[in-house]
Each structure stands twice: as C-alpha cells, then as structure tokens.
Amino acid sequence: DTGVSQDPRHKITKRGQNVTFRCDPISEHNRLYWYRQTLGQGPEFLTYFQNEAQLEKSRLLSDRFSAERPKGSFSTLEIQRTEQGDSAMYLCASSLALPLKGPYEQYFGPGTRLTVT
Amino acid sequence: QQQVKQSPQSLIVQKGGISIINCAYENTAFDYFPWYQQFPGKGPALLIAIRPDVSEKKEGRFTISFNKSAKQFSLHIMDSQPGDSATYFCAASATDNYGQNFVFGPGTRLSVLP
Numbered sequence: 001d002t003g004v005s006q007d008p009r010h011k012i013t014k015r016g017q018n019v020t021f022r023c024d025p026i027s028e029h030n031r032l033y034w035y036r037q038t039l040g041q042g043p044e045f046l047t048y049f050q051n052e053a054q055l056e057k058s059r060l061l062s063d064r065f066s067a068e069r070p071k072g073s074f075s076t077l078e079i080q081r082t083e084q085g086d087s088a089m090y091l092c093a094s095s096l097a098l099p100l101k102g103p104y105e106q107y108f109g110p111g112t113r114l115t116v117t
Numbered sequence: 118q119q120q121v122k123q124s125p126q127s128l129i130v131q132k133g134g135i136s137i138i139n140c141a142y143e144n145t146a147f148d149y150f151p152w153y154q155q156f157p158g159k160g161p162a163l164l165i166a167i168r169p170d171v172s173e174k175k176e177g178r179f180t181i182s183f184n185k186s187a188k189q190f191s192l193h194i195m196d197s198q199p200g201d202s203a204t205y206f207c208a209a210s211a212t213d214n215y216g217q218n219f220v221f222g223p224g225t226r227l228s229v230l231p
Contacts, residue, residue, distance in 0.1 A: 004160070006160075033218060040223070040224070041223055041224065042121075042123075042206045042208070042221030042222050042223050042224050043161065043206070043219070043221050044221070045218040045219065045220070048218055056218065058218075091160055091161070093160075105151070105163055105166065106151075106163070106219060107163065108153075108160035108161045108162070108163075109160050110158075110159055110160045111159075111160045113158075
C-alpha cells in the first residue's frame with residue numbers, strides 16, 4: 001500500500017491556460033474525493049466519485065473545472081482558462097466505502113500546488 | 118450550518134506541555150469527527166477520530182473529548198513534542214450524507230518550543 005499519490009506536486013501556469021492534475025488512490029478504495037486548500041484555510045470539498053461515477057459536486061466547482069475517473073481507479077481534475085483565484089493546493093483523498101459500514105476514513109495525498117501567474 | 122469553528126488560530130506550547138484545540142459545530146447531522154495533522158507542503162494525515170456515541174477516545178498521546186449536548190469537541194496532545202509542530206484541522210461529516218465529504222475547520226498552527 002503506497003498511499004494516495006498525486007502528480008504533479010507543483011504546477012505554475014499562466015492565466016488562461018488549462019491544467020490537469022492526476023490522483024492515484026489507494027488501490028482497493030472505491031471512493032475518491034477532490035478538495036481545494038488555500039493558504040491558512042482548511043480543505044474545502046470539491047467533488048467525489050464512487051467508482052467511476054461522479055456523485056456530488058460542490059458549488060465551488062465552477063464550469064471551468066471538470067473531473068473524471070474513467071475506470072474507477074485514477075482520477076483527473078482539469079481546470080480550463082485558469083484564473084489567479086485558482087491558485088491553491090488541490091488535494092485528493094480516497095476511502096473504502098462498504099455498505100452499512102460507515103463512516104469511512106479518508107486518506108489524503110500530498111497535494112498539487114497550483115500557482116497561476 | 119455546515120461550518121465547523123476551530124480555536125485557537127495558533128498555539129505555542131512548551132515541550133512536555135499539553136496542547137488543547139477546540140472545535141464547535143452546528144449541524145446535528147454530523148456524526149463523525151476526525152482530526153488531521155498537516156505539515157508544510159504535505160497533505161493532511163489522519164490522527165484520530167470519534168463518533169458521538171462515546172465522550173472520549175485516546176490513542177497514545179492524543180485524546181479527543183466530545184460533548185454532544187454542547188456540539189463541541191477538542192483535541193488534547195499530552196507531553197507535546199517539537200515534532201508535533203504542525204497545523205491541526207478538525208473535521209466533521211454526516212453518515213446520512215451519502216458522500217460523507219468532510220467539512221474542515223480553519224486549522225490551528227501549533228508550535229512546540231524545545
């Protein structure tokens with residue numbers, strides 16, 4: 001078990017460019033979450049997947065954001081036409097959700113720090 | 118009502134002392150309360166968690182105290198060490214929220230002086 005991994009760890013981009021981040025969850029975990037964390041704040045929920053299905057999206061997730069988990073394993077988060085306000089740490093977490101066995105511990109990856117110049 | 122409040126914002130403790138961080142919530146549907154530790158440049162790491170059917174849970178030097186009627190819970194770090202210097206986040210989730218996404222507090226930056 002290598003834990004949750006994220007790539008890249010750092011990304012610097014110019015305003016208006018598109019960026020894509022990848023998350024590889026713990027292998028047997030069926031749930032995958034994306035959070036955003038700005039400096040000095042706690043993580044804020046963006047969206048989550050149960051296997052390949054995206055089941056919930058936060059109001060924070062504007063139309064410029066899209067997430068996928070095509071085979072129920074890794075996930076990608078794409079931000080189109082980046083803005084300076086998108087600068088943040090993007091965190092991925094995963095959990096193993098079994099019927100009637102909640103609540104489920106979430107394990108976080110190291111995050112991708114995005115800087116939009 | 119989704120908010121989780123956390124205090125203090127920062128805390129300085131001498132080595133060997135007790136660090137206490139407090140959180141409060143409003144949503145009575147919350148029924149799972151984890152604490153996470155985060156070092157600079159790293160993702161949050163799960164420390165300890167509690168459900169409201171118990172008032173206290175202890176794991177090593179870390180203890181969660183839970184007061185359901187007051188809708189408050191706290192983290193106690195006994196015999197604090199310089200290696201405990203990090204930012205601590207409380208969080209809450211509701212089992213009846215299918216996704217069980219966490220609502221995090223704003224964090225407490227702990228510094229333990231040698």
